[in-house]
Amino acid sequence: MDPLRQSSPGSSRPSSPRTPPCEMFDYVGIEAVLDQLKIKAMKMGFEFNIMVVGQSGLGKSTMVNTLFKSKVWKSNIPNLGTPTPQTLKLHSVTHIIEEKGVKLKLTVTDTPGFGDQINNDKCWDPILGYINEQYERYLQEEILITRQRHIPDTRVHCCVYFVPPTGHCLRPLDIEFLQRLCRAVNVVPVIARADSLTIEERETFRQRIQHNLRSHCIEVYPQKSLDEDTNDRILNSKIRDRIPFAVVGADREHLVNGKCVLGRKTKWGIIEVENMAHCEFPLLRDLLIRSHLQDLKDITHNVHYENYRVCRLNESHLLPQGPGWVNLAPTPAGRPATPRSLKVCQQAQDDAKDEAY
Ligand SMILES: Nc1nc2c(ncn2[C@@H]2O[C@H](COP(=O)(O)OP(=O)(O)OP(=O)(O)O)[C@@H](O)[C@H]2O)c(=O)[nH]1
Numbered sequence: 175m176d177p178l179r180q181s182s183p184g185s186s187r188p189s190s191p192r193t194p195p196c197e198m199f200d201y202v203g204i205e206a207v208l209d210q211l212k213i214k215a216m217k218m219g220f221e222f223n224i225m226v227v228g229q230s231g232l233g234k235s236t237m238v239n240t241l242f243k244s245k246v247w248k249s250n251i252p253n254l255g256t257p258t259p260q261t262l263k264l265h266s267v268t269h270i271i272e273e274k275g276v277k278l279k280l281t282v283t284d285t286p287g288f289g290d291q292i293n294n295d296k297c298w299d300p301i302l303g304y305i306n307e308q309y310e311r312y313l314q315e316e317i318l319i320t321r322q323r324h325i326p327d328t329r330v331h332c333c334v335y336f337v338p339p340t341g342h343c344l345r346p347l348d349i350e351f352l353q354r355l356c357r358a359v360n361v362v363p364v365i366a367r368a369d370s371l372t373i374e375e376r377e378t379f380r381q382r383i384q385h386n387l388r389s390h391c392i393e394v395y396p397q398k399s400l401d402e403d404t405n406d407r408i409l410n411s412k413i414r415d416r417i418p419f420a421v422v423g424a425d426r427e428h429l430v431n432g433k434c435v436l437g438r439k440t441k442w443g444i445i446e447v448e449n450m451a452h453c454e455f456p457l458l459r460d461l462l463i464r465s466h467l468q469d470l471k472d473i474t475h476n477v478h479y480e481n482y483r484v485c486r487l488n489e490s491h492l493l494p495q496g497p498g499w500v501n502l503a504p505t506p507a508g509r510p511a512t513p514r515s516l517k518v519c520q521q522a523q524d525d526a527k528d529e530a531y
């Protein structure tokens with residue numbers, strides 16, 4: 175047997191507990207790759223970026239605080255004691271969260287609410303501009319000849335979209351916004367300020383929104399077309415049935431039955447944000463962190479960033495030049511590449527075809 179494959183006591187290489195010594199000749203040790211990956215991932219840590227988007231006053235900034243103060247991400251943000259001020263510009267909050275030796279650098283980007291203007295035309299531009307700016311930043315690092323071993327990842331992995339609790343259906347503005355957003359990023363819609371709806375109203379509203387999304391071909395996360403196998407399909411269709419989650423945000427803690435809980439105090443009681451009987455915030459938090467964090471990152475890299483990258487390469491007429499040709503001039507910051515660059519991309523492909531003839 176290859177002595178290098180033998181596990182010595184105290185070495186980090188596992189000697190499969192299921193394999194008796196006499197059968198070690200057959201043991202290749204492939205499963206140890208999992209341990210190697212785990213050790214590496216723990217050393218590197220994880221970066222995860224979330225963005226909150228929606229009309230003004232729907233509780234986006236409150237939700238940022240709720241996320242950081244909830245059980246999973248509990249951080250030591252002081253209790254502000256003052257009402258959340260209106261958000262006037264896009265800004266990010268980053269915290270490093272460590273649990274059982276696993277480090278997570280979590281960044282939540284808060285955005286100013288839209289929809290206050292008489293003319294809400296192009297109110298999505300600053301948001302899409304930011305998303306594309308992060309792709310561009312990554313691309314510019316990636317194409318350097320001498321590049322960093324680890325490219326800092328500021329790309330938005332998930333965008334939580336706040337739907338106003340009208341109880342009717344999606345408004346035309348939400349539909350237009352969502353159509354654009356879904357092409358650029360993973361979007362998880364939520365029913366904001368859900369405490370203003372009864373349980374039955376939430377359910378009917380959820381079904382109408384799902385119907386609106388289907389009829390306008392808006393594919394929110396987890397995208398049906400990206401399910402990889404039956405297990406994915408089973409798990410994700412359960413999530414798709416519950417989306418948009420009806421959430422309530424709060425950044426204050428209250429004493430309920432001797433326990434400190436995050437919630438909103440009203441005259442008739444406390445709405446606990448982490449209590450599934452009160453709202454679905456726990457479903458949102460679990461989707462983002464516990465069950466789908468890596469999948470959100472993978473789809474961002476393999477689908478959304480890839481689309482952006484291909485469009486930019488096409489835009490620069492790079493593809494006909496052959497592999498290895500790199501001539502990507504940086505775009506001006508904030509330039510919305512989607513859906514404009516999709517058109518440009520189409521145009522570039524048409525031009526390339528024309529040239530070929
Ligand atoms: N009833 C209820 N009120 C909420 C909820 N979340 C936030 N609020 C309140 O709504 C008000 C606005 O909350 P913000 O978090 O500032 O809303 P925003 O979406 O960030 O607003 P802009 O910064 O203007 O875009 C505050 O008074 C919050 O306390 C909720 O789930 N239910």
Ligand SMILES: [Mg+2]
Nearest residue numbers: 234235260261
């Ligand atoms: Mg705000």
